[in-house]
Amino acid sequence: MARATIYEVASRAGVSITTVSRVLNGKGPVAETTRGRIVKAIRELGYEPSWLGRALAGQRRNAVGIVFPDLAGPYHAGVIAGLEAWAAASDVALFILGIHQRARSSALVEEFAQHVDGLVLTAQTVQGAELERLLAQGIKVVLLGQPVQADVPAVRVESQSYAKTLTEHFLIHHGLDHLCFLGDPDLSPDIEERWRGFLDGHLSQGRRPPSEPWRTSLRESDGYRGAMELLATPPALQAIVCANDELALGVYTAAVERGLRVPQDLRVSGWDDIPQARWAVPGLTTVHQPLEELGRCAGEILTALMEGKDPVTDTTWIPSTVVIRESCGCGADCRGEIDG
Amino acid sequence: MARATIYEVASRAGVSITTVSRVLNGKGPVAETTRGRIVKAIRELGYEPSWLGRALAGQRRNAVGIVFPDLAGPYHAGVIAGLEAWAAASDVALFILGIHQRARSSALVEEFAQHVDGLVLTAQTVQGAELERLLAQGIKVVLLGQPVQADVPAVRVESQSYAKTLTEHFLIHHGLDHLCFLGDPDLSPDIEERWRGFLDGHLSQGRRPPSEPWRTSLRESDGYRGAMELLATPPALQAIVCANDELALGVYTAAVERGLRVPQDLRVSGWDDIPQARWAVPGLTTVHQPLEELGRCAGEILTALMEGKDPVTDTTWIPSTVVIRESCGCGADCRGEIDG
DNA sequence: TTGTATGCGTTATCAA
């Protein structure tokens, strides 16, 4: 019924638990014949060491965790895949936690931390004092897409230059004048960068800086509502640069409702390159983030941290790719990718 | 640096750890003044009980886990959302594990199990002997979309009747004759049900039983390749009923390449109602699974199990919804939903 | 009302 313990193995093999522990961990000298008896006992009992006992005895937990605000968005799957690839190669377990706006989410993360040696914290999960607490307990932490904090290693995607490239694409290649940014820069540093890149694009062309961003959260319905209002009042907008793809798809719906064709009457771009972006008609021009690369990179930093290398504290920047489809007004002639 | 322990709290409050434990767990009598001192000490030290200590001392872990083959598909997000809703309401932590075809995945799950009181196991994760091992260790288990096992509670979506409905929709409403099922019934019991419902639909109409399913795995590229071959050889297929949406979208691509229009020249249906299904053109007729409901239901069974209620061992069946869009050949007139 | 002592399953230190 219950699991076998090291004591049962020891008594069955006629040795002490110390010796069993030695063969289990492969350290310390054990006579070949003794080892044979112990291995046999282990097999016969189907014994597996208790993770709890090990962890309590101060051992490595041999697991890392990643924390997401929730697992609904387009973001997590790619990151997890990358991190998982690293974890499998490192023979470390990967546990995942979504905090889902829970009331006691802070306690939740702290408890989660007890199960692992290292934690990857994505945007909108843990910050400030709570993060300090975690660090104080000796948990290794890598931030993903979070505002950079002193002395905490982070992985970020470079957004600003791609937003600039995208904006210039509208401004120069398509010769537009009247663009609007949809999304709230205060929601995350990544989005703030996109907004700044949007500004950069205007400034680099000597254009009048665009109006304020139309601040909204990031769901499709927010994009629909935002666009409905933006398109209600003159002067007519030529393009809406969205903070993510879901907003952009909401804009599609609003455009239909306002009797506007995309891209003939209204150009749209998104960010993230979610699966729908490829299937929507017209195909959504967007920015593809190398999510797997992000996850893998976080894993490698975790390795360094857990091996106690000289403390990594700098931010690693990962590049993206602009994906040109049709929603920006490009035809088959200019589809493809642009480098930042 | 390190966490405070119950001993430090005790000494600071001038009591024994027993008394601290008592106020921590709210059981046993404690004098009001003593409790005050202890509460104060706890606050001052920022003490939080060690999850490890508690678990090792034989307490409930106050966490449940869910295991997926991987987190890339369309499946997991909804299920997690539902399970998470239950978990939050029950004040239980939810940990997630993806096994990602790891070599030592069996050991991985067993280790994961030590962190939790109960486990939700989805299809293609744990079966047979390994499952028995888990159960033998007293872990509470709920199966999700798995073949039913004796004495293990399970939650399943009813697929067969919806597959039948969908097939009859093609056969009767659209008056077709020559349908083909794309996908491998051996991959999961759910898909096998879909195939059986496809057969049922033919038989109920006294039609000649269709040819064997075109066996393939479930990625979009498989759908593309499968359809390319299916459409290469006469007699001309009128409709392809796909085992999931991703396959169906692959069929879209193949149709374009073969110069066929969907739905005029070829009808298509999918299964799952992934986000792309709504955005693809034409909109994909598919079957929507109440994923959140699935998760919540699994959670509730877990509650019963963990409270040691009389053992739940039966399978709970959850109903789906057929979502009619345009890929089956329906126009605006018959869009909507059909009940099973 | 409070405290002592033991067990939970390991690893690690030291002694034999």
Add this chain to the structure above:
DNA sequence: TTGATAACGCATACAA
């Protein structure tokens, strides 16, 4: 080469 035994942090039976 092996074994007692003390941590690790908590809950709890039993004693006071």
